[in-house]
Amino acid sequence: xxxxxxxxxxTKIAGAVVDEAGGIVRSERVPTPAGDSQLLEDAVVEMIRxxxxxxxxxxxxxxxxxxxxxxxxxxxxxxxxxxxRNEPFRAKLEARVGATVVVDNDANAAGWxxxxxxxGRMVSDMVMLTIGxxxxxxxxxxxxxxxxGFGAGAELGHLRVVPGGLPCGCGQRGxxxxxxxxxxxxxxxxxxxxxxxxxxxxxxxxxxxxxxxxGIVGKMIEAExxxxxxxxxxxxxxxxxASASISAVLDPQRFVFGGxxxxxxExxxxxxxxxxxxxxxxxxxxxEPDFVIAELVNDAGVVxxxxxxxVWAAEHA
Numbered sequence: 001x002x003x004x005x006x007x008x009x010x011t012k013i014a015g016a017v018v019d020e021a022g023g024i025v026r027s028e029r030v031p032t033p034a035g036d037s038q039l040l041e042d043a044v045v046e047m048i049r050x051x052x053x054x055x056x057x058x059x060x061x062x063x064x065x066x067x068x069x070x071x072x073x074x075x076x077x078x079x080x081x082x083x084x085r086n087e088p089f090r091a092k093l094e095a096r097v098g099a100t101v102v103v104d105n106d107a108n109a110a111g112w113x114x115x116x117x118x119x120g121r122m123v124s125d126m127v128m129l130t131i132g133x134x135x136x137x138x139x140x141x142x143x144x145x146x147x148x149g150f151g152a153g154a155e156l157g158h159l160r161v162v163p164g165g166l167p168c169g170c171g172q173r174g175x176x177x178x179x180x181x182x183x184x185x186x187x188x189x190x191x192x193x194x195x196x197x198x199x200x201x202x203x204x205x206x207x208x209x210x211x212x213x214x215g216i217v218g219k220m221i222e223a224e225x226x227x228x229x230x231x232x233x234x235x236x237x238x239x240x241x242a243s244a245s246i247s248a249v250l251d252p253q254r255f256v257f258g259g260x261x262x263x264x265x266e267x268x269x270x271x272x273x274x275x276x277x278x279x280x281x282x283x284x285x286x287x288e289p290d291f292v293i294a295e296l297v298n299d300a301g302v303v304x305x306x307x308x309x310x311v312w313a314a315e316h317a
Contacts, residue, residue, distance in 0.1 A: 002058070003310040004051045006044055007106060007301030008032065008065040010081050013040075015047040016299070018306035022117030024299060026051065037083045041092060048097045061101045062309030063093065064109035064301045066136075071151035073102040073312065080169070102312045106301055108154065110294075111138020112145050113304030114256050118295035123253040127246055128294065129156060129239065131259035131268075134169075135177040139250060145308070157181070161242050179238035182214055182261050188231040189217050198226040214260060221264050232264055233271040240275025247289065248281050258294030265293055 007014045009032060016027040028047050033039035044063065052059045067079030074090040076082075093101045111120075111128035120126040124143045130136035137156025139146040147153050157177035158170050165174025178184060189212050193202035205220065206212045220228035243255055255272075262268060269291050280286055296303060 003306035005302035005306030062305030064305040068152040107136030109304030110300035113300040131261040236271030240272040244279035
């Protein structure tokens with residue numbers, strides 16, 4: 001059975017034919033049509049047709065997108081970057097491509113890929129936090145992806161860590177997304193630059209470029225600039241504190257961190273572990289999980305979406 005994975009991102013739509021070992025057989029990428037849900041649907045349909053061309057057997061398709069997806073992997077309740085509200089996306093695609101389609105949250109798809117083929121191998125209970133513009137979450141419990149009763153579970157970026165804290169795009173305040181994301185890292189780097197001292201190099205970089213961005217701060221972290229490292233440590237502290245709260249509920253064997261900020265590797269994991277242990281209930285008596293960096297990077301979304309489609313087809317055969 002061929003499995004096709006489609007990952008709808010803010011700037012691009014990535015697609016691939018994925019084999020049963022998680023390997024990519026062939027792939028396609030096109031720009032995401034901005035602001036037009038019909039053009040986006042057309043682009044996904046065209047990509048599915050292109051990738052399924054020449055398939056000699058049945059094709060199943062998994063589509064990953066940011067937003068709340070129902071437990072039946074069918075309807076998009078809400079998408080933050082696309083004009084979808086209670087969108088029956090699965091039914092629309094199946095009617096146009098004549099194949100079985102399942103739809104899932106993009107963080108769920110990436111987390112499932114890491115669990116099956118990447119950094120989450122060899123455990124049965126895993127939590128993944130994706131540190132990008134926001135904070136995405138995925139939970140695997142007892143070898144199964146956790147979606148919740150309505151399908152909208154595992155929104156770990158909206159775990160509240162600071163009561164009455166910074167306002168979040170979700171409408172609440174103090175979410176980990178406001179303290180543990182790429183945007184948060186830039187805010188912290190700018191604050192350190194404003195304070196002088198170890199922030200002098202950050203301030204000079206900001207003055208030279210007009211503004212700090214993820215690429216500039218990332219390079220300064222690689223160079224172990226004191227100000228950039230201090231910002232990363234602040235970020236890691238908040239992620240570690242949130243992870244301790246997650247452990248109290250889910251007790252995972254492994255935490256996996258993905259997204260652009262995770263490229264910092266051990267420089268990020270070190271402060272995460274420290275803060276985790278500071279805030280872990282019953283420290284010294286609670287088994288400690290592993291903290292690792294995701295392995296599949298940019299391919300996780302398409303690989304996970306394809307494998308989730310294959311799993312769905314097997315369970316409903």
